[in-house]
Every structure is written in structure tokens, then in C-alpha cells.
Amino acid sequence: MKFVSPLLKHAVYPGLAKMGYLRRRGNAGPAIVTYHGILPQGYKTFDSDLDGGLVTAETFRRQLQLLSRQYNVISPAEFMAWCEGKHELPPRAVLLTCDDDLRNTLTEMVPILQEERLSCLFFVTGSSLSEVPAMLWCEELYLMLLEAREEIALDLAHGEFVAHSVNVPEKRRLWWDLVKYLSRYNTGARRSLLDDTRIQLRLPTDWSTALLTDPLRRRFLMLNRVELRALVDAGMDVGAHTLTHSVLSQLSAEEAWCEISGSRNKLEEAIGRPVWALAYPFGDAVSVTDREREMAERAGFTCAFVNSGGGLGAQLPRFALPRVHVTSTMNLGEFEAHVSGFYRSLRERLLGAA
Numbered sequence: 412m413k414f415v416s417p418l419l420k421h422a423v424y425p426g427l428a429k430m431g432y433l434r435r436r437g438n439a440g441p442a443i444v445t446y447h448g449i450l451p452q453g454y455k456t457f458d459s460d461l462d463g464g465l466v467t468a469e470t471f472r473r474q475l476q477l478l479s480r481q482y483n484v485i486s487p488a489e490f491m492a493w494c495e496g497k498h499e500l501p502p503r504a505v506l507l508t509c510d511d512d513l514r515n516t517l518t519e520m521v522p523i524l525q526e527e528r529l530s531c532l533f534f535v536t537g538s539s540l541s542e543v544p545a546m547l548w549c550e551e552l553y554l555m556l557l558e559a560r561e562e563i564a565l566d567l568a569h570g571e572f573v574a575h576s577v578n579v580p581e582k583r584r585l586w587w588d589l590v591k592y593l594s595r596y597n598t599g600a601r602r603s604l605l606d607d608t609r610i611q612l613r614l615p616t617d618w619s620t621a622l623l624t625d626p627l628r629r630r631f632l633m634l635n636r637v638e639l640r641a642l643v644d645a646g647m648d649v650g651a652h653t654l655t656h657s658v659l660s661q662l663s664a665e666e667a668w669c670e671i672s673g674s675r676n677k678l679e680e681a682i683g684r685p686v687w688a689l690a691y692p693f694g695d696a697v698s699v700t701d702r703e704r705e706m707a708e709r710a711g712f713t714c715a716f717v718n719s720g721g722g723l724g725a726q727l728p729r730f731a732l733p734r735v736h737v738t739s740t741m742n743l744g745e746f747e748a749h750v751s752g753f754y755r756s757l758r759e760r761l762l763g764a765a
Contacts, residue, residue, distance in 0.1 A: 425744030433751040434481045438502035439724045445734040446509040449519035451626035475527045487532040487648035494714045507531040512539045515629045534690035537654035539639045544632040556582045559612040594657035650688035659703045672710040687713040694718030704730040722752035
């Protein structure tokens with residue numbers, strides 16, 4: 412597949428898109444696309460994994476224009492009505508969503524959506540209910556690990572979590588292990604463990620000061636309460652992304668319920684309108700189990716979203732709706748291959764043949 416993948420990406424997908432084959436494959440839908448923000452103007456990417464979920468403004472605009480020309484971009488309200496059996500969708504319907512409530516969603520993303528006369532369903536965490544902007548804790552952790560240039564040795568909670576890494580790939584694996592481990596703790600205890608991690612990494616207390624200047628603020632800080640209201644006032648819909656963006660499957664039943672139901676209640680109070688949709692943090696099979704899907708339904712959400720398996724023709728269980736996860740490396744042909752469902756179908760065939 413290593414030989415085939417570049418051929419698919421740079422020749423097959425663009426060729427099929429140019430011929431119109433992808434959009435003619437079928438009308439079953441809808442397809443759900445998810446973004447994680449826009450790379451702010453002036454920001455320089457320094458780690459491909461860290462910034463891999465963010466696209467440039469130019470790429471975002473080109474993707475929206477493609478969808479507007481060849482597909483039918485629907486509003487979040489239309490999608491909600493469809494979920495409730497109250498509305499029929501047009502063929503090749505596409506819903507736009509975005510996770511993680513980064514500040515650049517308001518400063519860079521919303522203006523483009525407005526210029527293209529489109530709306531998006533933004534999933535926000537409990538951090539955006541605060542008056543003071545904060546950084547997503549799992550991104551803060553990743554940045555700390557990158558900032559520690561020397562060999563890493565960690566011993567947290569008196570030997571409960573012990574790890575060692577010497578290079579960037581090992582740091583990335585360590586990061587995910589730490590995210591799952593720290594997800595088990597409440598906000599206060601997690602903050603204490605993050606501070607202990609910083610100390611063991613020999614980083615000063617002001618290590619993140621540089622992140623408080625533009626364009627880094629727009630890249631790494633999340634929306635505050637005022638900016639969240641501005642997002643709503645701009646005509647965008649808002650959904651819940653839990654209170655603290657933890658790996659839900661790692662939490663106790665009581666804590667997972669608080670993350671899911673509490674995020675809906677507090678968000679509705681903050682914006683003064685119903686919150687009908689949930690996006691599970693991380694949204695993969697490790698993070699989302701039957702327990703979380705049942706909780707999302709019991710909490711009163713109309714639907715909930717995961718982060719893979721999307722595209723036209725996909726199965727659409729209401730509390731595990733698959734999405735096309737847009738990455739920074741997708742060219743326009745590859746993007747359409749995902750939206751049309753061709754990528755998913757091809758992958759399923761290849762895996763089935765294996």
C-alpha cells in the first residue's frame with residue numbers, strides 16, 4: 412500500500428474527480444465533514460502531528476467552493492430536522508462541523524464561511540464557558556513534551572505512571588499514553604499532574620509565555636465566553652464537546668456522565684438556546700464505546716459524532732455518526748474521494764481482500 416497510496420493521492424483521486432466520477436457514484440447521504448480549525452496567517456508549523464488537523468484558509472475556501480458547486484451543503488438545522496425525521500435532505504447532502512473551539516475558528520474560519528454563505532456546527536468544550544481563554548490541556552501536554560529537548564523520564568503519582576523516551580516518535584507515543592492516563596482525573600488533579608510533568612521535564616513556570624502572542628494565541632488558545640457568544644451571533648450552530656475533552660472510555664461511569672450531560676446543560680445556559688449535538692473527544696474506537704453512545708442518547712442529544720468512516724453511503728447510527736476528518740495533507744481530489752465515500756469503499760474492499 413505504500414506504493415499505491417501516493418498514486419491514489421496524486422493521480423487516481425484527482426483524475427476521478429476531474430471526470431466527475433466521484434460525485435456521480437450515488438446520492439445516499441448525508442456526508443459529514445469535520446475540521447479542527449484554520450492555520451492563522453503568520454503562523455509557522457513546527458510539528459506535522461500537532462498541526463495536522465488544521466488547514467490553510469486557501470484550502471478551506473477551495474474545499475467549500477467545491478462542495479457548493481458539486482454537492483449540497485446543508486445547514487445544521489436541516490440536519491437536526493432530518494435526524495428527527497422531519498425533513499428530507501437533497502441528494503449528495505454535506506454537513507460541515509468543526510471541533511475543539513480554537514480561537515482561529517472565530518477569527519479565520521467564520522469569515523470565510525460567511526463569505527461563502529455557509530453555516531457550520533461548532534463543537535465546543537467547557538473551557539469556552541470561562542471568561543479567561545485557556546489552552547486545550549492535551550495540546551499543552553504535547554507542547555511540553557516537544558519543548559523538553561532532552562531525554563524524558565517521568566514518574567507520576569508515586570510510580571503509578573512511569574515512562575521514558577528519547578526521540579520525537581517516542582514522545583508522540585508517550586503523549587497518547589499520558590492523555591489516556593490523565594483523562595481519569597478530575598480537572599484539579601489533572602492540573603496538578605500536568606504541573607508535576609512540567610517540573611520533571613525541567614521546564615520553567617513561564618515556558619508557555621511565547622504562546623500568548625499572535626499568531627500563537629489564535630492557534631493554541633480556545634474561545635472564551637464572549638467569543639463563544641460572537642460565534643453564535645455570527646449565525647453558527649454550537650454543539651457540545653464535553654466539559655474537559657477527556658478520553659471518555661477511561662473515565663468512571665459517573666465521571667463520563669458528568670462530562671456528557673454536564674456539557675449540554677452548561678452550554679445551553681451559556682448560549683441561551685438548545686444544544687442538540689455531541690462530538691466525542693478524539694472520536695475513535697478506543698475513546699468511544701457502547702457506554703458513551705448510550706449516555707449521549709440518555710442525556711437528551713439528538714445525535715452524536717465520531718471521527719472516522721464518513722462519506723456518502725456510510726451507515727449512519729444516530730449516536731455514532733461517522734465523519735470525514737479533514738487533514739492538512741489532503742489535496743482537493745483526495746478530499747472529494749473522502750466526501751463521496753469512494754475512499755471508504757475502496758479501503759473496505761482492500762481490507763476485505765486481505
